Amino acid sequence: MKFYPTVNVLRNEKKELLKCLNSKNWSSFKGSLKESDYKNVLGLSSLSAGKLKDLEIRFLGGKYVRRLESNVAKQFKVKYCVSSNSATSCLHMALASLNVGPGDEVLVPSMSFNSTATSVLYVNAVPKFVEVKKDTFCIDPVDMKKKITNKTKAIIVVHLGGNSAEMDKILSISKKLKIPVIEDAAQAPGCRFKKKYLGTIGDIGILSLTETKNITSGEGGLLLTNNENYARRSRLVRNHGEGVILENLKKTDYENIIGMNYRLTELQSVIAIEQFARLKKVNMVRKKNSEYLINGLKKFNKILIPQKIENNTEYYPYILKFLWRGNHILNKKTLIKKLNMAGIPFTGGYERMMHENPIFSKMIAYKNGCPYFCSKNKKISKKYGKGTLPISERINKDFIWFKFIHPPNKKIQMDYIISNFKKILGDI
Ligand SMILES: Cc1ncc(COP(=O)(O)O)c(C=O)c1O
Known part of the structure; x- marks a missing residue:
């Protein structure tokens, strides 16, 4: 019996890809950003950015990147969609947007793919692992609540295998305590909870387009949010933001934003547009x-x-x-x-479960014990490894x-x- 892989090239993709190849704009991003762009462009909704001329504001990417973001924003009923080269990059962008940093803890279910937790290390914070429910395999709100401390700066929930986490209970706890929620919906594109798309219920959501997922552009990720500030900060992290940060910004505008190159190419965006349509x-x-x-x-x-x-x-x-x-x-x-x-x-x-991974169980990530034993994180109680x-x-x-x-x-x-x-x- 033959079992077929996910990737399946269709006619529309071939046609559009050829157009994009011939246009010779394979990634139209530019890393430069003018003061006026910072003020007027960074916070544009994805729908408005999608209406810009083809090469108008290159900090936000080329026409296919912006068309993809505009289509997904419409499809998922959300104001902002910020694409990147992977869901892992989107997790990093999300945590940086929320200004998570040294001295902060982030709650994460251990039952997930590694990057749900390693992304927390990228911002020099530490993850605190939470149990899942015995039958749904998604984060257990009871254990989650128990693990919240005054250092908890964010909660990442994972919609494992397309199943929704118990969002009502999670949000009632997180809203009361004013802790933002990131939904890792990498495995759940198009799934809904109470008619709302997973990834659009919390403060920020992320989707993956890597090759094993429900739809794919080879690699790729999407960050979804209705919050203008998070969209601005994510757009900065994605595109060398720190390299163009302007002198007269407030510290809080650029604190904890290390600009990366997380840009999705035009070629991948062409494929992703067709995949979302399907x-x-x-x-x-x-x-x-x-x-x-x-x-x-x-x-x-x-x-x-x-x-x-x-x-x-x-x-x-x-x-x-x-x-x-x-x-x-x-x-x-x-x-x-x-x-x-x-x-x-x-x-x-x-x-193995994430908490058993040596990067956590041995608490070795960066040199000199960082981030586990670095200054502000020293006081955080950390417990990892088998049996926890x-x-x-x-x-x-x-x-x-x-x-x-x-x-x-x-x-x-x-x-x-x-x-x-x-x-x-x-x-x-
Ligand atoms: C739950 C979950 N989060 C994050 C990721 C990372 O996705 P990407 O490979 O696009 O970085 C995956 C991918 O396997 C995943 O399953």
């Missing part, structure tokens, strides 16, 4: 395949437990996640091996994942998986 269609196939597969495996649902979807969530899965609780019948490693031998690419969860988050560790130990639910995979692939599970597990 998002709904692609997501519907993911939903259909995964529902069919879960239903076909229902017979085993005492030992093969699918991720519980949070109430009020419109869910389009990224990687299908199950807990394998059938070790008394067949251990997880053997099950995966048997499936793989039949040509079915199931895998076994994260290599037993719920997340147990879930990861039991995880089995399947990712090929995207088009052009369809019923025939799902039927093949179901029949192989039946063959392997027999009549239990």
Whole structure:
């Protein structure tokens, strides 16, 4: 049985890409910024920036970058969309926008991809890891609340696998304490909670366009916000902002903004525009395949437990996640091996949880113990490593994942998986 990868080149992409190639503007960004631009341009909504002439304000990128941002802002019903070369860059831009820095803690669920937490180190703050809920695998608001201190400067929630975190509870806690929330929606483009797109409910949201994700431009990321100040600061970080910071700005305008080159190219933007136009269609196939597969495996649902979807969530899965609780019948490693031998690419969860990663467990990031033991961070209580988050560790130990639910995979692939599970597990 053949399982197909996510990347699939279509006619529109080829046509537009060729136009862009021939235009010879492959990245129209310029790093220079005039005082008048700072005042009048940096805070322009993405819709207004999309209406500028092709090469008018190059600090905000070329026509395809701005068209992408304008389209996504419209599609996701948000004022600002700031693209970059990855979701990781967007996480950094988000934390810098919120002015997170030395002496600050950021709450992060350990169950995620590494950069959700390493991005906190980029701004010299430290992450504090939080447990996830046993059934939804998204951040547990109860543990989150317990871990808030007067040093907590931001909370990152992760909408794992397309499932929504419990946003009502999270926001009721964070709003009361005035702690901003970043939504890492890298794995959840187009998913909604109470009809609002994930990534647009908190203060800042981020999406990923890396090659494994629901839609892709090879690499790429998008930051979403309704806050003008966060949009300005993100746009500065993305494009060498510190190199052009103007003498007479207030300190708070440029504090904690180290300008990078996080710019998305015009070529990638062309692809991303077409991919977003197709998002709904692609997501519907993911939903259909995964529902069919879960239903076909229902017979085993005492030992093969699918991720519980949070109430009020419109869910389009990224990687299908199950807990394998059938070790008394067949251990997880053997099950995966048997499936793989039949040509079915199931895998076994994260290599390790983030809090077990040596960059945290050994507290070694920058030289001289920074940021963990640098001046202001010295007083922060930090506890990392195996055993500190037993719920997340147990879930990861039991995880089995399947990712090929995207088009052009369809019923025939799902039927093949179901029949192989039946063959392997027999009549239990
Ligand atoms: C939850 C989560 N956050 C962040 C990222 C980073 O995305 P990117 O590869 O675009 O930097 C990923 C990518 O795998 C992810 O799954």
